Amino acid sequence: MYYVATIGILVTMALALCRALLGPTVYDRVLAVNMFGTKTVLLLSIIAFLYGRPDFLDLALAYALINFIGVLAVLKFVQDYTLRQRSQAEEP
């Protein structure tokens, strides 16, 4: 039964990768990264059980905790970028 769930998650990963490759905007790619991160957490937790070593859930826990830092960094990057554009537009 774990196999069915694993296959479902792997197919979703492939779909997310398609979205990342197609774009068209960069935000679609960030969305794909975020989806991929969630799916990785699920995949790692299921594979830990498939292997019969549930003590390796630490990995999925690490991803669950820090995976959204990348998206927050994107928000900060875009915010700084637009602020810079605006201040440059005001200068001349």
Add this chain to the structure above:
Amino acid sequence: MEIFGLFNYWMFVILLMTGIYTVMSRTNLIKKLIGMSIFQSAVFLLYISMDKVDGGTAPILQPGAVDVIYSNPLPQVLILTAIVVGIATLSLGLALVVRIHEAYGTIEEHEIREQDRV
């Protein structure tokens, strides 16, 4: 699964060459650094592929268990440290690129060369 016996190594080779190709054909310095990190990841993949033993499990001993096959811990030690060293050296490279951008106003290799020639 016999046909996939060498698949990991082939993927390693293709990834390695993707990295090399990026470094050779691109002029953007950050792109070159990303290419180098792909190259590095390919090497990680080679080492980790070599640690797998059929029917094995990760080399963290299970108390009380007998007849458990463990995968090879040695490549894991080498790669574990290499990943952190990799990010540290990558950021050193990025710092150099930032300084180049401040000095030349560009991070394209051919434009830097042109400015040097003048």
Add this chain to the structure above:
Amino acid sequence: MNLELLATPTSWVLLIAGSAFVLIGGIGALRMPDFYTRMHAASLTDTLGTILILAGVIVQAGVSLAGVKLLAIMVFMLLTSPTAAYALANAARLDGLAPTLSKPDPGDS
């Protein structure tokens, strides 16, 4: 005894339902027409799929350290995944990415 008999089919149903939701989310993220609808499809199903799949595995794990860890993973995912969606939508909006509004009906002049 009865509970154990019940546990396996329950976790099967949860796992399959969860992977179905995850898959639907993936298809939605691929097929929807613009960024905001794609994000809507992906982030909503992400949450439900995560709950269902992790609940399915928790039923298998039972009351143990693994079960507690899975519960922690679930709680943290429920906190971080909507936050990431918020940050992403905000970044896109800040950058001036406009949602595609419904096109005027061609029959309608």
Add this chain to the structure above:
Amino acid sequence: MITLFGVFLLCLLLITAIAIVREQNLFAAVMLTSIFSLQMAAIFFILDAADVALTEAAVGAGVATVLLLGALALTTNHEQEVKRHKAMAVVVAAFTSLLIIFATVDMPRLGDPMAPAHQHVAPWYLAETPKQVGIPNVVTAILASFRGYDTLGELFVIFTAGVGVLFLLTNSPSSSPSRLPSADAQGLRHHLVPRVVGRLLVPFIVLFGLYVQFHGDFGPGGGFQAGALICAGLILYALIEGESAALLVVPRSLLLALISGGALLYLAVGLAGLLRGGNFLDYSVLLSDPVAGQHLGILLVELGVGLTVTGVLLTIFHAFAAREQRS
């Protein structure tokens, strides 16, 4: 079946790598890089390398993306299309890959228990770790004890890289001081949702980092992973509360103390072994009971690694972020 999952993930990995190379927008390329890292972590886990996967997770999810974005903010995010030696590069890469693929035919198949790599020292490490070191995680035992010299060297490479970044990025600003609005330095403070969730999660991330640090003898973990995790937590704090608030929590002087203190702690443990009549980095002589001595030595050495890695990664982050506000 799991082999097939691995093959599938490897195919996705290759597609991602090619997409990274073809992508002209560097911002998108960085995003694809973080997908690449997620796939690498999953593959490492499938190939039985839990410790390595945890390291890749800790470094790839938080720190790497943030650093690359920081560098992009300081330079440019678009790559110029240049036709240069492209055909020749393709030919060289294709020829070399055919050559190496030809060489792989002689390699042992994946998972072959009779492969030379599994015959030599690996069985010795697996058999001797419970007797000599007495901890379950063989990876940590080799990392900190059997091959302690290696790790000391790696730690000093990281130390040197951190010092190098400090030299490169903290010189006196050549350009005029900040022309950005001061709101820029405040991070994401006016975004309520990330702020609340972030403030809630920072202590958990740091706590989990400490767990990984001190549980590394028994499960996947150790100084390298813990350093990257704690650094990710502090980076999160810096993102939501702004640079200056983060520097109040962990000031620059403390960062420098962490960087050098960790490396010195490692050296000091090695020298303590020498003083007590053993070899350099021989922990068995630290206490009267050799196994307890190994425990103490590994704990201290991993602590040193954790301190230095946290310090270096955080210093690098601050160096990039401070540059951004100045330029």
